[in-house]
Amino acid sequence: MTGLSREQIFRKLETVDTMPSIPATLEPLLRYLSLPVDQLETQKVVDLISHDKSLTVQCLHLANSPLFCRWHAVDSLRGAVVALGLGRMKEVALACSFMKMLPTQIGGIDPVIFWEHSLGCALVARHLSRKLNLPCADKAYLAGLLHDFGIIANVVTLPKEFGEALILARSREIPLHEAELEVMGVTHAESGGILAARWKLAPELIAVITHHHTPEQAPDHRALVALVSIADLLCRMRNLGYGYAERRLVDLLEEKAFTVLVEECTTLAEFDWARLTFELDNYMFEVHKLVAALYRIQ
Amino acid sequence: MTASPAPTQATESGSFVANPNLTRIRDVIYQAAGIFHPNHKLRFLEDRCGRRMKELGVANLRDYVDCLTVKPSHQAELVALLNETTVGETYFYRNEPQLEALRKVILPKIVEAKANLPLRRLRIWSAGCSTGEEPYTLALILLEESKGLLEGWSFDIQATDLNERSIAHAKRGVYGEYSTRNIPPQIREKYFVEEQGELSVGTLARSRVTIQRLNLLDDSRMTFMKGVDIIFCCNVLIYFDAASKSRVIQHFHTNLLPHGYLFLGHAESLFGINDAFHLIHLPSTTAYGKGAHANGRKRLP
Numbered sequence: 141m142t143g144l145s146r147e148q149i150f151r152k153l154e155t156v157d158t159m160p161s162i163p164a165t166l167e168p169l170l171r172y173l174s175l176p177v178d179q180l181e182t183q184k185v186v187d188l189i190s191h192d193k194s195l196t197v198q199c200l201h202l203a204n205s206p207l208f209c210r211w212h213a214v215d216s217l218r219g220a221v222v223a224l225g226l227g228r229m230k231e232v233a234l235a236c237s238f239m240k241m242l243p244t245q246i247g248g249i250d251p252v253i254f255w256e257h258s259l260g261c262a263l264v265a266r267h268l269s270r271k272l273n274l275p276c277a278d279k280a281y282l283a284g285l286l287h288d289f290g291i292i293a294n295v296v297t298l299p300k301e302f303g304e305a306l307i308l309a310r311s312r313e314i315p316l317h318e319a320e321l322e323v324m325g326v327t328h329a330e331s332g333g334i335l336a337a338r339w340k341l342a343p344e345l346i347a348v349i350t351h352h353h354t355p356e357q358a359p360d361h362r363a364l365v366a367l368v369s370i371a372d373l374l375c376r377m378r379n380l381g382y383g384y385a386e387r388r389l390v391d392l393l394e395e396k397a398f399t400v401l402v403e404e405c406t407t408l409a410e411f412d413w414a415r416l417t418f419e420l421d422n423y424m425f426e427v428h429k430l431v432a433a434l435y436r437i438q
Numbered sequence: 439m440t441a442s443p444a445p446t447q448a449t450e451s452g453s454f455v456a457n458p459n460l461t462r463i464r465d466v467i468y469q470a471a472g473i474f475h476p477n478h479k480l481r482f483l484e485d486r487c488g489r490r491m492k493e494l495g496v497a498n499l500r501d502y503v504d505c506l507t508v509k510p511s512h513q514a515e516l517v518a519l520l521n522e523t524t525v526g527e528t529y530f531y532r533n534e535p536q537l538e539a540l541r542k543v544i545l546p547k548i549v550e551a552k553a554n555l556p557l558r559r560l561r562i563w564s565a566g567c568s569t570g571e572e573p574y575t576l577a578l579i580l581l582e583e584s585k586g587l588l589e590g591w592s593f594d595i596q597a598t599d600l601n602e603r604s605i606a607h608a609k610r611g612v613y614g615e616y617s618t619r620n621i622p623p624q625i626r627e628k629y630f631v632e633e634q635g636e637l638s639v640g641t642l643a644r645s646r647v648t649i650q651r652l653n654l655l656d657d658s659r660m661t662f663m664k665g666v667d668i669i670f671c672c673n674v675l676i677y678f679d680a681a682s683k684s685r686v687i688q689h690f691h692t693n694l695l696p697h698g699y700l701f702l703g704h705a706e707s708l709f710g711i712n713d714a715f716h717l718i719h720l721p722s723t724t725a726y727g728k729g730a731h732a733n734g735r736k737r738l739p
Contacts, residue, residue, distance in 0.1 A: 373719075374719070378719075385722060388721075389543050389544070389547065389718050389719070390718065390720075391718050393716060412709040413709075414708070415468065415474055415707060415709060418476060419474070421477075424478075
């Protein structure tokens, strides 16, 4: 255990001023993108994005990735914004901010692996929400992408202890949040909730970040929290985790997230989970390729 | 991912975009045989459809979809396509994630479940064992565990197949380079004997494996396969129609002990065939559990 109590850790998370913040070049864009989509102007979005070189290149990569269902090569920023859709630009800008704040070494996790897990979870959450016709489908991608926000908080505030937790998780092949509890007494879900509130993220994102390992405790946005919790679990069981395989057997019917989802979704009984699991293999190749491309431009 | 109305092609970035006729064929195969071809296997599937189309003189995939769905001989054609896609190849240590999950997760679970029983004995059934590589691999894995997790346990592997020639080969237990290429060097050294340039399974592993001919649709003989902890039935059921498949799975369910597990082939599913088994996720693989969990089962509404 760390020398700090849970309360001391929480206070540190709330006050530490080395906590990563939204990159200055992206702040005006994010502020503009919080307007309703029908009030956004494509040219203005293009102008704001063009202030940030890495976001510009990211937009082009994303617009040309089959993960975002584009079939024709896009070669201009404007073309990329149109192809991705104005409604998706906030996702892209937040993802870019998120990547910019990642330290080059996340307490022993290669940032590429961490990013692959986040993107994998985003894609699986989106895919699953569509298959299940969940009303929160439009929020699923971003929620999946940012669910592990707290890992960054832990790396910044408790780098040594987080590193130890990761080593423990790897050597015992157990879930990371269990190792964090053992070493630090606090999980990345708890610390992520605090950082997300400091960033003033949307309430449903805060709920997902805080409760993706305790979905039964989420007071609201329960379907979204449960959805991301399952997407996260499936990614970790399908080789898109934190660079190691957890030595365990998962029966979805016994997962708390599944119980929550049953309450929120009536079509669950007929759902083909085996097929969904096989379909995850579809993502692997594209996720690896896209993340490699995005990382080269950082 | 949603299917796109685009021809099969490599995009600028070198990614694969599926032809909707091909994804339709994928769906037909999944529905009829329960085997799923992920995107990275679609090129392979397209190639195998191409072979069939050439044989039939069919000009395009659109027409070939009809051969698989509406033409009178569509069932025979599906079997012909399955024969092309599931090359009858088998080799030692074939499905690594599955074998790792057996060793690291399933065996400890079963040992735990049987900890209080007086008889420390494990029984695995390789149903559709083909030329024997699978049951011998299982024997080797358990033998390797016998100094650790399985210390003090006895075990046997029941191997069955319909095909007489495969059975004869399995009993002979001599294999060439192709099927032995994945065997780790120390295992090769310890459990095999070289015989005229080929590898013969040594007595240690051989003595643990019982090989016999069995038709999985023979109801009376199926009832004799009782008391099994784990069943492996990989790429066998894909050739069965829904009713036969359901019958075989029901036998598996009856024959498995309450804590037992069923492993199918890679990307093979029981969806829509049997509700008694439930899907479980293991590291990079899946299996089916019989469902007697200590903490009680929650059934869906």
